Amino acid sequence: MKLCIAGKIVSIEKSAYPFANLKIDNRSVKIKIIDIDKNSCEYLIKKRKVKFYWLQLDDTLFQILSEGESFVCEVRYVLPTKAQDKQSEKSIIYEIKAPVSGLITKIFVGPASIVNRGQKLLSLEAMKMENEIQAPVSGKVVQINVMENREVNKNETLIVLEQNP
Amino acid sequence: MKLLIANRGEIAIRVSKTAKKIGFKTVGIVAPFETNFYYLQFMDEVIELEGVNLLETFLNINQIISIAKKNRCKLLHPGYGFLAENPDFAKACEENNITFIGPSPATLTLAQDKLLCKKKAIECGINSIPFVEDKKDLFNFEFPVMIKAKKGGGGKGLRKVSDKNLIEEEIAKASREAKVAFGDESVFFEQFIDKPKHIEAQFVADKFGEVVFLGTRDCSVQRRHQKILEEAPAVALNNKNHENIYSSTKKLVRAINYLGCGTVEFLYKDNNLFFMEINPRIQVEHTVTEEVTGLDIIELQISSVLGEKLNDSLENCKKHGFSMELRICAEDPYNNFQPQTGYIEKIFLPASNKYRNNFRWDTGITERSFISAYFDSLLGKFIVSGQDRKKTINTARELLKEFGILGVQTNISIFKALFKDKNYLENNIYPSYLDENLDKILQIKRENIIAGYLSFWAQKNYTI
Numbered sequence: 001m002k003l004c005i006a007g008k009i010v011s012i013e014k015s016a017y018p019f020a021n022l023k024i025d026n027r028s029v030k031i032k033i034i035d036i037d038k039n040s041c042e043y044l045i046k047k048r049k050v051k052f053y054w055l056q057l058d059d060t061l062f063q064i065l066s067e068g069e070s071f072v073c074e075v076r077y078v079l080p081t082k083a084q085d086k087q088s089e090k091s092i093i094y095e096i097k098a099p100v101s102g103l104i105t106k107i108f109v110g111p112a113s114i115v116n117r118g119q120k121l122l123s124l125e126a127m128k129m130e131n132e133i134q135a136p137v138s139g140k141v142v143q144i145n146v147m148e149n150r151e152v153n154k155n156e157t158l159i160v161l162e163q164n165p
Numbered sequence: 166m167k168l169l170i171a172n173r174g175e176i177a178i179r180v181s182k183t184a185k186k187i188g189f190k191t192v193g194i195v196a197p198f199e200t201n202f203y204y205l206q207f208m209d210e211v212i213e214l215e216g217v218n219l220l221e222t223f224l225n226i227n228q229i230i231s232i233a234k235k236n237r238c239k240l241l242h243p244g245y246g247f248l249a250e251n252p253d254f255a256k257a258c259e260e261n262n263i264t265f266i267g268p269s270p271a272t273l274t275l276a277q278d279k280l281l282c283k284k285k286a287i288e289c290g291i292n293s294i295p296f297v298e299d300k301k302d303l304f305n306f307e308f309p310v311m312i313k314a315k316k317g318g319g320g321k322g323l324r325k326v327s328d329k330n331l332i333e334e335e336i337a338k339a340s341r342e343a344k345v346a347f348g349d350e351s352v353f354f355e356q357f358i359d360k361p362k363h364i365e366a367q368f369v370a371d372k373f374g375e376v377v378f379l380g381t382r383d384c385s386v387q388r389r390h391q392k393i394l395e396e397a398p399a400v401a402l403n404n405k406n407h408e409n410i411y412s413s414t415k416k417l418v419r420a421i422n423y424l425g426c427g428t429v430e431f432l433y434k435d436n437n438l439f440f441m442e443i444n445p446r447i448q449v450e451h452t453v454t455e456e457v458t459g460l461d462i463i464e465l466q467i468s469s470v471l472g473e474k475l476n477d478s479l480e481n482c483k484k485h486g487f488s489m490e491l492r493i494c495a496e497d498p499y500n501n502f503q504p505q506t507g508y509i510e511k512i513f514l515p516a517s518n519k520y521r522n523n524f525r526w527d528t529g530i531t532e533r534s535f536i537s538a539y540f541d542s543l544l545g546k547f548i549v550s551g552q553d554r555k556k557t558i559n560t561a562r563e564l565l566k567e568f569g570i571l572g573v574q575t576n577i578s579i580f581k582a583l584f585k586d587k588n589y590l591e592n593n594i595y596p597s598y599l600d601e602n603l604d605k606i607l608q609i610k611r612e613n614i615i616a617g618y619l620s621f622w623a624q625k626n627y628t629i
Contacts, residue, residue, distance in 0.1 A: 006614040017627055024615065033623050039511065039571065041620035052620035055510050055571040063574060064617030065513070068565030068581040071499060072574050073614040111626050143625050 001093070001142055001162070002078040009078060014112070018043075056145060059097075059157050077160070094137060094161040098152045102126030107148055109159070113141045121159050124152070139163040167192055167210075169233045169263075172244030173223070174204055174529030175545060176447070180242045181207040183463040192238055194229065196222040200535035212236060219539070223247045226254050233263050242266040242467070246541070249446040250277065266470050268424050268445045275421055276445040280315050280353050286440040289420050291413045294432065294439045295356040300336065302354075309357040312336055314343030314350075320390025321346040325357055358439065360595035361432040363387065364399045365444075366414040367454045369426045369465045371475040376418045378411050378480055379454050379462070386583065387596040388502070388603075394580065395450035396489045397457045400554050401433065401592055409438055417443070426451070426466040449546070450490050452527055456550040459484030485523075485550035487557045494542040497574040499609055504542045505573040509534045515567035520560045523550050536573050544570060547580075554592070558584055582606045 002011045011023040018033035034049065035042040042051040053065040060074050077093045106123040109115060115135045124131045143160035146152055168189045170177045173196070181191040181204075193208030198217065205211050212232050216222040223229075224247060233241055241263050243249040252273035258265035267273070275281055283293050297303060303310065308329055314322025322343030326335045336352060344350040367379040383401060386394035402410065414429045417440075428444040451462045459482050469475055495505040509530050515521060528545030530536070536544070549564055551557035562584045565577065579599070583589045586606045588598065 003618075005618050006611050008611055008615065010615055012619070012622055014626055020619075020623060020626075022619070031619065031623070033627055036624050036627060039624070041624040043620065043623060045616060045619075050616050050620070052617045053511070053513065053569060053571060054617060054621045054624075056621070057507075062618060062621060063571060064614070064620075065569035065571060066613065066617060068562070068568065069578045069613070070569060070575050071578065071609055071614065071617070072497065073618055075618055143622075145625070 004076045004078050006073050092163045095157045096159040098156045100126040101154045104146050104148055104150050109141050137163045167238040168240040169238035170242050171229050175527055176244040177204045178207045192236055200537040203531045203534055204529050226257050230257050230261055240264045245446050266467055272423055273445055276443045277316050279442055286417055289416045291440045298353045311355040311357050312339040312352050314352055316347040316349045358432055358434050361434040362401055363596055364433045365428045365430045366410050368414055368418055369469055370418050370423045371469040372472055375475045376415045377475050385594045388599045393492045395453055397453035425470045426462055452548050453488040453490045456485050456488035458482040486552040487554050488550040491547040491580045493544045493547050494576050495536045495544055495573045496542050496576050498576045498579050506536050506538050507573045510572035513569045515564045518567055520564055523560050524564050
């Protein structure tokens with residue numbers, strides 16, 4: 001998955017827990033997760049132990065706390081183009097957004113679930129109506145940004161799918 | 166007896182705690198557009214104000230007085246800000262047999278007039294910054310000069326003029342600002358003092374002429390004339406300066422028949438102290454003096470106004486060697502300090518830190534409070550105490566590592582940056598220092614942003 005974080009292109013690749021691989025400016029870095037809880041994560045990167053608390057403010061904005069610092073960062077997905085990489089990243093990222101403001105009542109998929117087109121992803125209750133949100137394409141869940149029983153705003157990204165190549 | 170607290174947020178809580186401790190029932194007031202009701206939990210009774218803006222609610226003398234009367238409140242504490250320094254408010258209290266916890270209307274009228282205060286200080290033999298009232302007399306002044314509103318405060322109506330030719334233009338601007346902010350356009354001129362320190366003296370005075378001096382504070386860390394970090398005591402002063410500030414404060418406070426607690430502000434430069442103004446109220450930063458002395462200043466303020474005699478042995482009280490207060494505000498230091506609004510999702514406090522006994526958190530917010538743009542952006546006061554300045558800075562650095570507020574962007578990064586800054590560590594700070602150097606000392610590391618986002622990504626992808 002390729003992201004643009006605070007203006008810098010970073011690719012993140014999931015591997016077996018507790019490791020992940022990053023690529024920043026063509027340099028590869030491995031991270032090792034030490035501890036995860038509801039809104040924080042501690043991990044090792046380049047032998048440095050870091051711990052951050054975070055809050056997603058909207059689609060692309062995150063507030064991050066670390067050891068006496070607080071900052072807001074912007075993160076966007078980079079849609080792969082042919083020029084960038086031919087082989088490995090033909091997949092397309094789909095952001096599933098909330099069509100209306102409401103309450104997430106149920107999430108049917110897990111991180112890294114494989115889904116088929118039309119499969120139920122989650123239920124969103126708005127104005128006492130239950131809305132089912134379905135997968136627009138077949139692919140893999142790469143990110144779940146919401147929890148059950150949480151209020152979401154209109155246009156908030158709920159789930160990110162990676163379409164099968 | 167019932168005490169009405171004509172304020173909200175952090176200071177309403179602070180006043181209510183002491184009032185209850187000494188046996189009063191507290192009555193709180195709330196505006197219809199309030200979004201953060203946390204402070205009301207600390208009140209015995211709550212009355213809702215009517216009105217759609219501050220002028221119709223917290224600044225509305227008639228409404229507040231009638232609430233006090235209807236609810237049989239014999240006492241009224243104004244807190245800071247809002248009507249705290251308004252002589253008409255104190256007068257209205259007096260006329261309605263309500264005891265205003267503050268100085269008399271006459272003292273408030275005097276304190277409001279910066280120029281009159283300066284003259285009074287000079288009468289008492291206190292060194293004051295050279296000034297003139299008439300712009301014609303500026304010919305023997307060296308530029309830059311400061312234009313100040315007679316009834317100024319909070320940096321409004323305050324302008325520095327470096328170029329003689331621009332003086333008329335700047336006078337017009339300052340007058341306009343002063344007219345809007347204080348309803349009085351008159352200004353005067355002061356010699357500009359380059360890179361001074363902002364030093365102040367805390368005192369409490371009783372009805373019998375006793376003035377208790379509770380020590381000094383250094384409030385030189387400011388941003389756009391607003392204090393953001395305060396220290397007690399002011400370690401820049403030597404013994405001679407200290408004696409000077411001690412005797413000047415006592416003399417001036419006695420001369421104006423002051424009652425209750427207050428602050429005398431000075432500028433300090435090259436071993437000289439210059440009188441600036443009197444703040445006739447409890448101040449935001451009273452907490453650092455409390456930590457250094459171990460006294461409850463609000464309690465002293467209430468009891469002295471109620472006619473109790475103060476004992477000058479209070480001047481020997483000591484708890485900590487040094488204390489500092491960081492004003493944590495909902496504003497984005499990386500984005501021109503824009504005020505931030507939103508829900509407070511989580512507050513992390515250094516509760517298990519080994520220095521937790523050196524830490525105090527005075528706040529008006531809790532988790533799920535909504536921070537709106539109606540009121541000022543102060544979220545809380547992060548107070549750290551220790552043996553001396555150096556040790557306290559180190560303690561504060563440790564405590565900050567475990568502190569944070571999620572939900573709105575705050576200014577805490579400034580403090581972390583300051584604690585690394587050589588000039589701050591060596592105490593070479595002056596009020597415009599941050600405005601001039603913030604970009605240099607507050608550098609956001611992209612590495613940290615990426616690392617921060619990764620923690621989010623990892624949490625999302627590896628939660629089992």
